[in-house]
Amino acid sequence: MASLITCPHCGRRPTQEFTIRSDASLKRPAPDASQADWHDYVFLRPNPRGRHSEHWHHSAGCRRWLVVERDTVTHEVYGVRDVVSDLAGGAR
Amino acid sequence: MSSFRLEPSTTGAEISFTFDGKRLKGRAGDTLAAALLANGRQLVGRSFKYHRPRGVLTAGPAEPNALVTIGSGAFAEPNTRATMVELYDGLEARSQNCWPSVDFDIGSINGLLAPFLGAGFYYKTFMWPKAFWERVYEPLIRRAAGLGRANHLPDPRRYEKTWAHCDLLIVGAGPAGLAAALTAGRAGLKVILADERFERGGTMLNEREEPEDFDLGEVAAELLSLSNVRIMMRTTVVAHYDDGVFGAVERVQKHLAQPDPNRPLERLWRIVTRHTILATGAEERPIVFAGNDLPGVMMAGAARYYLNRRSIAPGKQTLIFTNGSSGYALAADMEARGLTVAAIVDPSPSTPWAGKAHVIDGVVASVSGGRRPTSASVRQTGSSETTDTFAVDSVAMSGGWSPIIHLACQHGLKPVWSDEFAAFMAPEQGGLTVAGSAAGLSSTSACMIDGAQKSARICADLGRAISPAFSGDTETSKAPRPLWHVANPTGKAFVDFQNDVTAQDLLLAEQEGYGHIELAKRYTTNGMATDQGKLSNVNAIGILAEARGLSPDTIGTTTYRPFYTPLSFGALSGTHVGPHFAAVRRSPLHEWARKNGAEFVESGLWYRSSWFPRKGETTWRQSVDREVATVRASAGICDVSTLGKIEVSGRDAAEFLNRVYCNPFAKLPVGKARYGLMLREDGMILDDGTTSRLTDDTYVMTTTTALAGPVMTHLEFCAQVHWPDLDVRLASVSDQWAQMAIAGPRSRDILSEIVDADISNEAFPYLSARDVSLFQGALKGRLFRISFSGELAFELAVPAGFAESVADAIMQIGARYDICAYGVEALNVLRIEAGHVTHAEINGTVTPADLGFAKMVSAVKPDFIGKAMLRREGLVSQNRPQLVGIKPVDPSHVFRSGAHILNKGAAATLENDQGYVTSSCYSPHLKTTIGLALVADGPNRHGEEVQIWNALKDEYCVGVLCSPAFLTPDGRLNA
Known part of the structure; x- marks a missing residue:
């Protein structure tokens, strides 16, 4: 787990300020999607070895939801962006 | 003869301390270990398993033997390494794991039981009868084998935690670290130089003389003059985390007789750095031979420290057992002070030697004696019998050096075996450079030059090019062939001193199929003591490698994890103790x-x-x-006031609320409140509360106390991730x-x-919600006509x-x-009288229908959180536990929450379970206990008599299911 995360809005902050939710590639199905799609969305989570993108909440900071792309083995962080991609923010 | 202080001594002023209640004198600048040795006190502790007498083995953090308790009462700190304790006036130290005293310890009878206490003895000996394990064996073993005792009093001292940031962190203030700091300091980098000792110099402190071009005083003075260099002594860097974050513990006041109560005793640092130099030095390896654990047997480098730095001689007849230059350096130091070296025993003599002592090409077969060595048997190379016997009072040993690479290996990277250095070396990694003897160098000047040159390279990388503070050649000599253990020992030859693991134990583990390093570790407990195998692990790997005919490289190491040395709970908890444990x-x-x-x-x-x-x-x-x-x-x-309050505003606030609640919110008029149910995506209820529309695009939502935070997070996820196109803003206004x-x-x-x-x-009917003026306009407030009661x-x-x-x-x-x-x-x-639910009922397993709210769920909204999964077959079954009221048939009977419901006459089995009581109380109006319960098909069973069953409290009574509304709609109670 990374020790420091560079929030696009707040800059480099300790991991303890963030709360991790889960896989950021999951997309909420349409309301009329099949039960199977909904089941997968609500209950199935990958546990990949290697590159993974996750929703992180800067819960003790700007309270924006971010997408953190990181490596679960090496702990390298490839990038952090706001879930709304055009809200990249100024800080680096 | 025991160890003693040579006079005249150049060491500091006399101070007094006590050991096991006996008043002794030491000198300022002594460690506790040094002061004990100066007093001839070599026996300072008893070993963990066999209660063998043990003395000071090292002069540093790896000490496995000299563990003592410092202080008394609430201040008592067990398992403190005497080699790391700075002596202060009035220091109280006590020996551990011995009774009645360290000199005469009844537990040493365990030594006679040794044949039964070998590797894996826990697994073999105490198998039967099974019931005896917890009640008999374990308490007995725990009493017999142990360390110091923790006291149970609250710690009255202060601790704190803080952060530091730098460009370059240098761990270790020995020759390499100091030279690196000087170079980077001159280049203007923000440098932190941390060292666990109280004196700068590292292994230079062991030397009789400083190298020619390195004046420790001058270097220190220049470093202290640089405002961009921070020197943190008494600070152990214990952990290496991701992204250049290190953990360190600073012993701020542990060396003071009278600590300032307003300052912390210890401070835990998190240091964020761009680059790190590990100048952590090397650990001298003990040699595994019979009797190597007697008090008076010491590491050669440690003996040099005590002699050269503290004027303490190990004894008057010292035998030196070495396979490299370290033993010869000690011999030269001793002879320079007029001390007698009985002999130098070296299995591969190649070090030039011009001193008086006789060099024997061979090994020490055994050292014998009771509480200190009296004689040593030496076996010359090529002979299987003892060839020489020496009368000795002390033994110094050196089995080579292992670089201290702990911090380089805490990320899952494995150390790399090097035949050239006969040691495990740090794996390469970005952001971290290993220098000096941690990189395998041996001479002080080579370490110095290496530290300076590597630092200069880092400065250039960070855009601050500079020439190294020292330069020259860093050639190093090839390490001698390692000697993992002396074959065919005539007595116990210890590998792990603290856990009493012998070479024989490791060989037995190998024979019994536990030769894999991770298995051997657990089977023998090698490396599992508080010293984490700092002295023993590499020898154990060597012994296993030899036994299996493999290279140490193939055997590999066990896993390195933080922390490098033990940390006090005080330092880890910082200020989070007592009323500050959690926020109030x-x-x-x-x-x-x-x-x-x-x-x-x-x-x-x-x-x-x-x-x-x-x-x-x-x-x-x-x-x-x-x-x-x-x-x-x-x-x-x-x-x-503890209810969560969230203001929801924006053009699309109504639409947003409509999507996060399962009931309709789009048409809630301004000035009105509405009860809402918020679901999780799986269809279960997340939380409930009222939301009121204050203006056209401003709402105030209330949540339950417990879920104020989680609901806010959930709403933010919905707003930002699911529906970023909605114009909605959320603000927590709970406080x-x-x-x-x-x-x-x-x-x-x-x-x-x-x-x-x-x-x-008429003017303010039920469910009105408005801004109001109070006290003739003195104050503005918000008034809601809602009722929970x-x-x-x-x-x-x-x-x-x-x-x-x-x-x-x-x-x-x-x-x-x-x-x-x-x-x-x-x-x-x-x-409960009104039949209103809380999180006792909304327990994560209930749908709106389970609580009687089926009609609230909108059938026309195209979408809301939880809508899709609410249709699942299992969530619409008639037999789901659903909300009912319950009361005892006999009003004098009592039941409580958690009791289960069974059909009358049914056996108490899982299959027969009908549900459970979620809330209960005594109703002063109904003059009986009443409750709410979740019961299978409950709403259709009002009037049915059931058993209320609580084996946990031994409470059983007959109850009757009823409407959860004990209060009638006109406000009267249903009697």
């Missing part, structure tokens, strides 16, 4: 409740007023019954607004006196800072109407 949240009405006599209950971080005892009331039930009766008869006021419930038939009369507007039933009731929100004054005014006016303050206990009785 107090309602803005806390002081009001306190002065009205409230008893408080902890609820999460909150302290909520629980009940308000009055004179003559001796039990909580008397107060609660009176509060409930008062609310139903006249009026009561209750602090509900900004105090909120109080005023309930009871007289509540309107009371509030009319402070609310400026007309709040009659089933009575006529209002909730009034006012800015937090005015809460107490407003509540005081309500109490004052309400006195005429017989108002009382009521707490969460009475609130609970009132809501």
Whole structure:
């Protein structure tokens, strides 16, 4: 787990300020999607070895939801962006 | 003869301390270990398993033997390494793991049981009878084998945690670290130089003389003059985390006789750095031979430190057993001070030697003696028998050096075996450079040059090119062939001193199929003591490698993890102790409740007023019954400020609420409140509460106390991730607004006196929610006509800072109407009587239909959170546990929450379980216990008699299922 995360809005902050939710590639199905799609969305989570993108909440900071792309083995962080991609923010 | 201090000595002023109650003298600048040795006190502890006498083995953090308890009472600190304790006046030290004394220890009888206590003895010996393990064997073993004892008193000293940031962190202030710091300091980098010792110099402190071009005093003076260099002595870097974050513990005041109570004893640092130099030095390896654990057997480098730095001689007849230059350096130092070296024993003599002592090409077969060495048997190379026997009083050993690479291996990277250095070396990695003897160099000047040159390279990388503070050649000599152990020992030859693991134990582990390093570690406990195998691990790997005919490389190491050395719980907890263990949240009405006599209950971080005892009331039930009766008869006021309050605003606020609640919100008129159910995506209820529309695009939502935070997070996820196109803003205003419930038939009369507007039933009907002016315009508040108690009731929100004054005014006016303050206990009785649910019912397993809210769920909204999964077959089954009321058939019977429901006459089996009681209380109106329960098909079973079964409390009674609304719609109780 990374020790420091560079929030696009707040800059480099300790991991303890963030709360991790889960896989950021999951997309909420349409309301009329099949039960199977909904089941997968609500209950199935990958546990990949290697590159993974996750929703992180800067819960003790700007309270924006971010997408953190990181490596679960090496702990390298490839990038952090706001879930709304055009809200990249100024800080680096 | 024991160890002694050579006179005249150049060491510091005399100070006194005690060891096992005996007053002794030491010198300022001594460690406790040095002072004990200077007093001839070599036996300082007993070993873990066999209670063997043990003495000081090292002069540093790897010490496995000299573990003592420092201080007494609440200040007692067990398992402290005497080699790391700075002596101060009045220091109290006690030996451990011995009874009645360290000199005569009854537990040493364990040594006679040694044949039964070998590797894996736990698994072999104590198998039968099984029941004996917990009751007999384990307590016995724990008593016999042990370390110091923790005291159970609260620690009165202060600790703290903090952060530091730098460009370059240098771990270790030996020659390499100092030279690196000087170079980077001159280049203007922000440098932190940390060292666990109290003196700068590292292994230079072991030397008789400083190298020619390195004046320690001058280097230190220049470093101290540089404002960009921070030198942190007494600071052990214990952990290497991701992203260049290191953990370090600074012993701020542990060396002081009178610590300043206003300063911390220890400080835990998190250091963030761009680059790190590990100049952590190397650990000298013991040699595994019979009797290598006797007090008076010491590492050669440690003996050099005590001799050259503290003027302490190891004895008068010292045998040196070495396979490299370290033993010869000690011999030269000793002879220079006029001490006698009995002989130098070296299995591969190649070091040039011109001193007096005789060099024997061979090994020490054994050292014997009781509590100190008396003789040593030496076996010459090529001979299988003892060839020489020496009368000795001390032995120094050196089996080569292992670089200290712990911090380089805490990320799962494995060390790399090097035949050239006959040691495990640090794996390569970005952001971290290993220098000096940690990189395998041996001479002081080579370390210095290496540190300076590597530092200069880092400076250039960080854009601050500079020439190294020292330069030259760093050539190093090839390490001697390692000697893992002396074959065919004639007695116990220890590998792990602290856990009493011998070479024989490791060989046995290998024979029994536990030769894999991770298995051998656990089977023999090698490396599992508080020293984490600093001295033993590499020898153990070597022994296993030899036994299996493999290279140490193939055997590999065990896993390195933080921390490098043990940390005190004090340092880890910092200021988070006692009342500061967790944050305390107090309602803005806390002081009001306190002065009205409230008893408080902890609820999460909150302290909520629980009940308000009055004179003559001796039990909580008397107060609660009176509060409930008062609310139903006249009026009561209750602090509900802990509810979460979230303002939802924006053009699409209505649409947003419509999507996060399962019931319709789009058409809620301005000035109205509505009860809402929020679901999780899986269809279960997440939380409930009321949301009121204050203006066209502003709403205020209330959540339950417990889920205020999670609901906010959930709404933010919905707004930002699911529907970023909606124009909606969320603001938590829980702390900004105090909120109080005023309930009871007289509540309107009371509030009319402070609310400026007309709040009659016609003007302010049920579910009204408006901004109101209070006290003739003096204050603005928000008034809601909602009821959790089933009575006529209002909730009034006012800015937090005015809460107490407003509540005081309500109490004052309400006195005429017989108002009382009521707490969460009475609130609970009132809501159970009214059949209202809380998180006792909304327990994560219930759908809206389970609680009787099926009709609330919108059938027309195209989407809301939870809609899709609510259709699942299992969630619409008739047989799901659903909300009912329950009361005992005999009103005198009592049941409580958690009791299970069984059909009458059914056996208490899992298959027969019908559900369980979620809430219960005594209803002063119905004069009996009542409860809410989740029961299979409950709503269709009103009137049915059931068993209420609670084997945990041994409570059983017959109950009858009924409507959860014990209160009729007209406000009367269903008797």
